[in-house]
Amino acid sequence: MDIEKVCLITFSATHTSRRVGEAIVQGINGSEVSCVDVTLNGCGTLRLEEDTVVVVTVPVYGGHVAPLALERLKTLESAGSPTVITVVYGNRAYEKALEELDAFVSARGFKVIAGGTFIGEHSYSTSVYPIAEGRPDAGDLEYAESFGAKVRTKIMSAPAPDKLYGVDVRRILRPRQPFFPLFRFLRKMVKLRKSGVVMPRVPVVDATKCTHCGYCSGHCPNGAIVKGDECNTLADRCIRCCACVKGCPQQARVFETPFSPLLSGCFTRPKENRIIL
Numbered sequence: 001m002d003i004e005k006v007c008l009i010t011f012s013a014t015h016t017s018r019r020v021g022e023a024i025v026q027g028i029n030g031s032e033v034s035c036v037d038v039t040l041n042g043c044g045t046l047r048l049e050e051d052t053v054v055v056v057t058v059p060v061y062g063g064h065v066a067p068l069a070l071e072r073l074k075t076l077e078s079a080g081s082p083t084v085i086t087v088v089y090g091n092r093a094y095e096k097a098l099e100e101l102d103a104f105v106s107a108r109g110f111k112v113i114a115g116g117t118f119i120g121e122h123s124y125s126t127s128v129y130p131i132a133e134g135r136p137d138a139g140d141l142e143y144a145e146s147f148g149a150k151v152r153t154k155i156m157s158a159p160a161p162d163k164l165y166g167v168d169v170r171r172i173l174r175p176r177q178p179f180f181p182l183f184r185f186l187r188k189m190v191k192l193r194k195s196g197v198v199m200p201r202v203p204v205v206d207a208t209k210c211t212h213c214g215y216c217s218g219h220c221p222n223g224a225i226v227k228g229d230e231c232n233t234l235a236d237r238c239i240r241c242c243a244c245v246k247g248c249p250q251q252a253r254v255f256e257t258p259f260s261p262l263l264s265g266c267f268t269r270p271k272e273n274r275i276i277l
């Protein structure tokens with residue numbers, strides 16, 4: 001089976017999922033590449049045909065696929081496009097996210113032929129409390145590209161689309177997780193919950209640093225920052241994705257959550273990317 005059209009579908013507030021997806025697409029090496037990025041807007045009614053190889057990459061929020069990503073992608077459909085699904089998570093755990101994504105795209109007619117779980121710098125990572133800082137790094141992207149090349153081989157060696165076999169993503173190998181750091185994390189989580197500490201709902205803005213450049217209002221996935229009023233954040237719209245924090249050229253926005261030290265202290269060992277096809 002030949003490969004011409006390849007379409008990357010992604011939601012990626014801090015760009016790690018998108019970068020992983022782009023590397024996979026590069027490895028698949030189709031002649032006609034397109035990208036549907038739903039970080040800022042939905043995709044409208046979008047139908048992909050069997051002749052298009054699809055790569056879906058989305059982040060993990062709270063062990064699930066980021067809810068806004070699923071909301072934005074609910075109008076997607078396909079007539080059996082061979083599809084690679086990948087979740088990107090911040091070195092803690094992805095729990096059921098890959099299975100969720102599998103069920104979501106399968107229900108819309110996509111044929112899942114490969115799956116991946118990749119590490120991306122945690123949205124709550126800071127210079128003081130780094131969590132998977134700098135990932136995906138060059139090694140991760142090389143791995144993602146080689147995954148794409150394997151997907152290409154799988155597709156090319158199928159005599160016809162109906163002979164391309166699907167994959168059971170539940171059988172993917174989970175990354176190694178040492179017991180004691182996980183135990184420490186769970187214990188600290190219980191303590192945090194019991195302490196009654198109020199969790200921040202939005203990033204804090206240092207008005208003396210803000211130049212009103214408009215980057216944050218233009219890049220907030222859920223319209224939580226109004227142009228011209230960038231020092232305020234609408235709490236009921238903020239999904240705490242940290243796109244504004246990481247993208248602010250003046251470092252005027254910070255999201256100080258007790259999760260940063262907690263995750264940074266408990267998940268220091270870099271987890272491995274995993275694939276199945």
Ligand SMILES: Cc1cc2nc3c(=O)[nH]c(=O)nc-3n(C[C@H](O)[C@H](O)[C@H](O)COP(=O)(O)O)c2cc1C
Pocket residue numbers: 011012013014015016017018058059060061062063064088089090091092093094119120121122123124239240241242
């Ligand atoms: C609200 C929220 C919840 C998150 N939950 C998890 C999680 O459960 N496990 C994990 O390992 N990382 C978690 N992360 C980290 C992201 O999965 C990670 O930073 C990912 O690379 C972000 O993708 P993006 O750059 O495409 O936005 C969470 C991030 C946010 C903002």
Ligand code: SF4
Pocket residue numbers: 205209210211212213214215216217230247248249250251252253
């Ligand atoms: S990105 Fe930073 S400097 Fe620019 S408007 Fe937003 S808070 Fe202000």
Ligand code: SF4
Pocket residue numbers: 202203219220221222223224225233237238239240241242243244245
């Ligand atoms: S205001 Fe909230 S939702 Fe908008 S970019 Fe910042 S953290 Fe994300």
